[in-house]
Amino acid sequence: MERTNFILPALPEATAEKLQNLCHEARGNILKMTSLAASGHPGGSMSSLEIFAMLWSQANVNPEKPLMKGRDRIVVSHGHTSPGVYSVLGALKFFDLHEALVSFRLAGSDFEGHIERHLPGIELTSGNLGQGLSAAIGMGIADRSNGIRNHIWVVAGDGENQKGQISEARRFASKYMLNNLTYIIDLNHLQISGDTADIMPVNLRAEFEASGWEVIETDGHDLKALYKAMLPKGQKKPRLILAGTVMGKGVSFMENKAGFHGRALKKDELEKALKELNVKNNIEELALERKNFLKNRTTSCRKEPVYHLMKNAGNPITYGLDHRGDNRSAWGKALVSLADANPDNIPLVFDCDLAGSVKTAEFAKKYPGHFFQTGIMEHHTATMAGCATLADKVAFWSDFGVFAVDETFNQHRLNDINHTNFKVVATHCGLDVGPDGKTHHCIKYVGLMRALPNYRTIVPADPNQTDRAVRHAATSPGNCFIAMGRSKLPVITKEDGTLFFDENYEFSYGKADHFRNGTDVAIIAMGPTCIKAIQAAQILEVGKISTAVWGISCPTEISDKLINNLLNFKQIITVEDHDTETGLGAGIALALSGAENTPPLTRIGVTHYGMSGDAEDLYTMQGLQPEQIAETIIEKLS
Template identity: 45%
Template sequence: MNIAEEIRNFQAESISAEGAAKLAEAARRARMWAVVATSAAKSGHPAGALSSMDIYMTLLGAANVSPELADSPERDRIVVSHGHTSAGFYAALAEYGFFDAKEMAANFRRTGSPYQGHVERDVPGVDWGTGNLGQGLSAGVGFALAARARGSKARTWVVMGDGEQVKGQIAEARRITVKEKLTSLTALVDWNDIQISGHLGDVMPVDLRALWAADGWKIIECCGHDYAELYKAMKTAAASEVPTVILCHTVMGKGVSFMEGIPDYHGKPASGDKLETALMELGGSMEIFNAALEARKGPLPKGRSVKHEPASLDTGTPHTYTKDDKKDNRGAFGKALAEVGELNYKKEGATPVLVFDCDLAGSVKVDSFAKVCPDNFVEAGIQEHTTATAAGAASAAGVVAVWADFGVFGSDEVYNQQRLNDINRAGIKTVLTHSGLDVGEDGMTHQCIDYVGLFRNTFGWRVVVPADPNQTDRATRWMLTQPGNICLAMGRSVLPVVLKEDGTPFFGGDYEFRDGAIDVLRDGTDVTILTMGHLAGRAVEAAEALAKDGVSAKVLHCATPLSMDTEKLFELVGDMPLLTAEDHHAETGIGAIAALAFARAGKAVKIKNLGVTRYGCSGPSPEVLAEMGLCAEGIAAAAKELLND
């Protein structure tokens, strides 16, 4: 009998003595490899890995996971929130055949190796990369919501540390889990009462039972080193009609005498005589360790390739708004989203579209989607940190996940969560409304003037800043079918439709949205004005005013500043002076991107960056923008200054 044969998918009523013995033997080997790995790397968290080991071994045996199912959409998903126990989880995965334990131990924390210091998706069997504590339960919420939207019976398991339980994001996730009745999600807490700085009660006292009970969770307590108790608790939780947390009483450093109950070994590997003692107690030897050191000099192993599954959606027919329509970009987004949602709602073969809201549905215009696709709408309340992570995880689990929020909440407030979505190669579609100074009377605290710069600091995010309702409609439909993380950003105000010189909508009709494209809104020969977002219309007004003064201005608009076609930009600008204009921080938006592109290409062009240079005023948006010089008159004046410099 292999170590998982009798308990897989909780088929046995209880674990047999033979089964428990097999788990214990496998856990002994895994503990040995975890110690070898951290000591070979001369860094890591061995004691926590040993503490959680019996939880990992039981869970990997009982859940619907295996090497064959590692990439199956119908697998159970396991999130390791305390990602610093990576050596333990990797070693446990190796015991179940996901990869070779010797390979992992020899290459743990080695530069270029997939077996990184905190759990990462490059390792088969790891469903979400963690390490920033407090994130795991939120990711579990996303996985559970995605499974429900897909009609899957897959379960989600989140293993957590006890020290992280004081973090507020976990409280957010607990509440959403109960509110959404996510009974397919089970949390397990490794309660060893030790964190880096000492015992929990000395660092930050917390009543674990009361925290979970207050939010409506069922609580089970068990010995985290007793396989019969662990299996019984997991099986009970899997059948529970309310979300369940299993508080697992464990011993830090379990299995190595000098590590047990000692805070120092939370983050300190064994070495010298201590290492020899640890390996001997775990049934290993220094020969095994020395072999790992030798193998560490060899070729690097390859991790798995994490791929984005393309969405299958009917995106419908774009609308064309005319010059007589009074529409804001957020309204165009909301209408397009609702139409695509309704076209695909519970349709056979269509990828589910899951929309998240943080108490702003009417303002961010996802209320129409909620009406036509009620089962795929998640109202998370004012809990942005968990929502950012949950939507990111959901996007990696077979749904199109859309989260709409005000700019300051969806980017500035949750930058770390969005950064982790980038690291995890998720595919969240974050829609920012009320961005820039176009938040009007709300004033400084709500002026999201740095979103391009923030997402520019990542390596996979794309940003879309549409010019008017027509481009917004098309960008929304395009975004929903694209892989990867995408931010769609817009302001608050009603906008005029950008028109061609013949008076027809520039972005209407058969206009097709393309990533990186630069649109020539007006041609000119004296100066080029490059814009992003709603300043496109103002730039066209400025060009018309300049023409009356004998200045010929070319107006360009790029809705995707991070992927702008710079070669096309060089061609369009030529040797003309370049004025950039944006409702964004002047030093971190499209102007900075364009200036750096010219500098890197060794091209000498006069450039002036017009944008937000300080926090703006509180007042009607047109007045706030004009006060910063971001109006048609201000753009025209800046163009003249550039020409006269």
């Protein structure tokens, strides 16, 4: 089929006819696919169908080279319309249509119930509604930063637009002038529970226009009209196309019925629908093939994730023995140094109105074109910045811990599923935040991030380790979450008084740092409590209790080597500025659970919400001062 790249002023007659036929066959396939799986979403698949067919047949994408550089991005936000997407992509030869048809939603198949980006032609795994526009914007700014002049297309459901994150996304697109962005809403006026206007009315035109968008209305099933509306020539603003459609379009008893949003047709209904569509009913044959699908399958069209990294880690900064600084300042300095060392690959850095506190202000001043001020729009930022990394950019987002993690967990989860390469630097973690009080004490981040298998969590002990951890994150693949407090810390030293993390130190993910030797008790500490643990060991030494101290910078990756070492002690004590139920102590308990004859474990840390006050006073209130740690240990040994 001729591909116009939306340059010709009208859809050629012959192309319109071919697309019409493609959609006709696809309608039948949507129904067969969902009925074979006895689940799925036929209604919206049928209303979005012409939009999908137009985009993948006419935009600048290539079924033979789905990862072609400079391609247009087509992001489908309402991932439940997978039967529609698969029917179109299969017909256009992005992958084998027949395979999608017979194996949809079958355990072990490539074709899951919601679209996934491991499939050729699909840019984003989606299904958590309301995140597609943010994700596409992230890809758009990454492409623009890489000098690519393409078009970013996003398709979404109308009910989906009740979601608040979309308001954040449209403001951002307007502020940053994404004039190559088109957002198409499948306006079928229905969602699961009925009419969108009854469930939660949204004045889409007014809201988008108020945010500075151009709004166009068209018939979402009339191919020629749709094509004309989609032509991007002369576009000066981000555009919304309200494409009027009919849920269940093409089958009379399904049309405009919310019940068919997410219900497959039963055998007799399918027969009736296929007859009306005049599509061959071969469902029995297909059902047999489905039964034997996994046995007979020889290939998979799954593509592996590709990670874009910074090549040069720059020159590490070593902070000397007399240095007393906060980890966040070390992070800010490392960021600028990394950018300086990679002039062709400067990262994108995102801020939610806290650059001064999270120490990205110096980067913003030096690299304003790579710094994005997103305001208090954390949900949009977490998705956008994460998904910018799917388009060949390294992205950092720095925010206070409670906003970088707790506020945006679901966005990180979708990033995790999409195998992004996102670097999140959370400052102001723990009671260390002090006077701002409990709403700002981020004390559950280890547990939350442990729940995301594709995020690595790093909690550096001092500014030197922070510097190396940031460089490690930038130059290694996959998501990374680096957590730090607010206060100034002394640098960690060896027993001989020299720097522990000296100029020869290289960060190794998962390696425990053996700060002090000892034989009776082992203290395992994390982040700002490392120094307190070392001081506790000194106190215990006076009373002839030989105390080993380890620092754990990777609390979700406890090594077997450490666990084997711990088995030789009389007592194991964990110390953390974090909730003991979900943090380091919990991680050590979990890791010890596979061993036999384990020594008793005592977890010292945050056991209840803190309050406003000086951080040191808050530590005292939760038994985290060196003297208190030593006292607890003496008590446990007696």
